[in-house]
Amino acid sequence: MKPNSLNTPLVLVNLKCYTESIGNGAHRIARAAREVTDESGVTIGLAPLYPDIHPINHHYDIPVFAQHVDPVEPGAHTGRMPLLAVKSAGAIGSLVNHSEYRLNIADIEKNVTALRDAGMLSCVCSNNIATTAALSALGPDYVAIEPPELIGGKISVSEANPGIITGSVDIVKKINPAVKVLTGAGIHSGKCVKTAIDLGTDGVLLASSVVKAEDPAAVLRDLVSLL
Numbered sequence: 001m002k003p004n005s006l007n008t009p010l011v012l013v014n015l016k017c018y019t020e021s022i023g024n025g026a027h028r029i030a031r032a033a034r035e036v037t038d039e040s041g042v043t044i045g046l047a048p049l050y051p052d053i054h055p056i057n058h059h060y061d062i063p064v065f066a067q068h069v070d071p072v073e074p075g076a077h078t079g080r081m082p083l084l085a086v087k088s089a090g091a092i093g094s095l096v097n098h099s100e101y102r103l104n105i106a107d108i109e110k111n112v113t114a115l116r117d118a119g120m121l122s123c124v125c126s127n128n129i130a131t132t133a134a135l136s137a138l139g140p141d142y143v144a145i146e147p148p149e150l151i152g153g154k155i156s157v158s159e160a161n162p163g164i165i166t167g168s169v170d171i172v173k174k175i176n177p178a179v180k181v182l183t184g185a186g187i188h189s190g191k192c193v194k195t196a197i198d199l200g201t202d203g204v205l206l207a208s209s210v211v212k213a214e215d216p217a218a219v220l221r222d223l224v225s226l227l
């Protein structure tokens with residue numbers, strides 16, 4: 001799997017730390033992602049827990065992102081996760097500054113630069129248009145705009161706040177048009193995904209609708225159905 005070469009649109013599923021994402025649960029979601037990628041041709045990536053990066057990459061050959069990397073060089077640190085460790089496990093990129101794991105701007109810049117230098121993809125999360133502007137200036141591969149109040153809910157950003165999507169797309173185009181824009185929070189249907197794409201994004205970042213589903217493949221099939 002070559003970094004810097006993911007097709008658009010991208011459906012990136014963050015497995016977070018949900019019970020359903022642990023052990024066999026991660027394999028269940030990865031199998032579903034593989035199946036729906038094969039049926040639809042849409043790129044579906046996963047951001048699993050660290051122990052599942054290698055098995056998911058190895059068994060299912062789908063793009064794997066880390067959920068976070070620590071802005072540290074390999075060395076005398078304990079309990080940290082340097083990006084070379086996730087690269088060596090098979091991750092092609094990492095989320096940075098997720099709403100559930102905020103970093104300061106200096107550490108975001110450090111991670112974006114280190115990921116680029118390692119030939120990996122950065123997907124930096126943002127909570128509003130002003131933050132999106134600042135983050136796009138750092139030149140990540142993706143900025144993912146996610147209103148925190150909609151994360152984990154049943155109403156998607158596409159339905160509740162299309163203005164934050166168009167505002168983010170517009171500001172990124174002005175500041176750094178090479179940066180791709182994802183959006184997320186509450187994305188649960190093909191209609192939400194289609195709206196996000198029609199508003200100018202390059203894909204979606206989502207979690208609960210797939211991870212907590214009884215049948216993740218059915219949800220993924222619906223998510224890509226209008227692309």
Ligand SMILES: O=C[C@H](O)COP(=O)(O)O
Pocket residue numbers: 014099146150151152153184185186187205206207208209
């Ligand atoms: O990383 C994913 C986002 O936080 C969205 O999560 P959600 O789809 O559960 O709202």
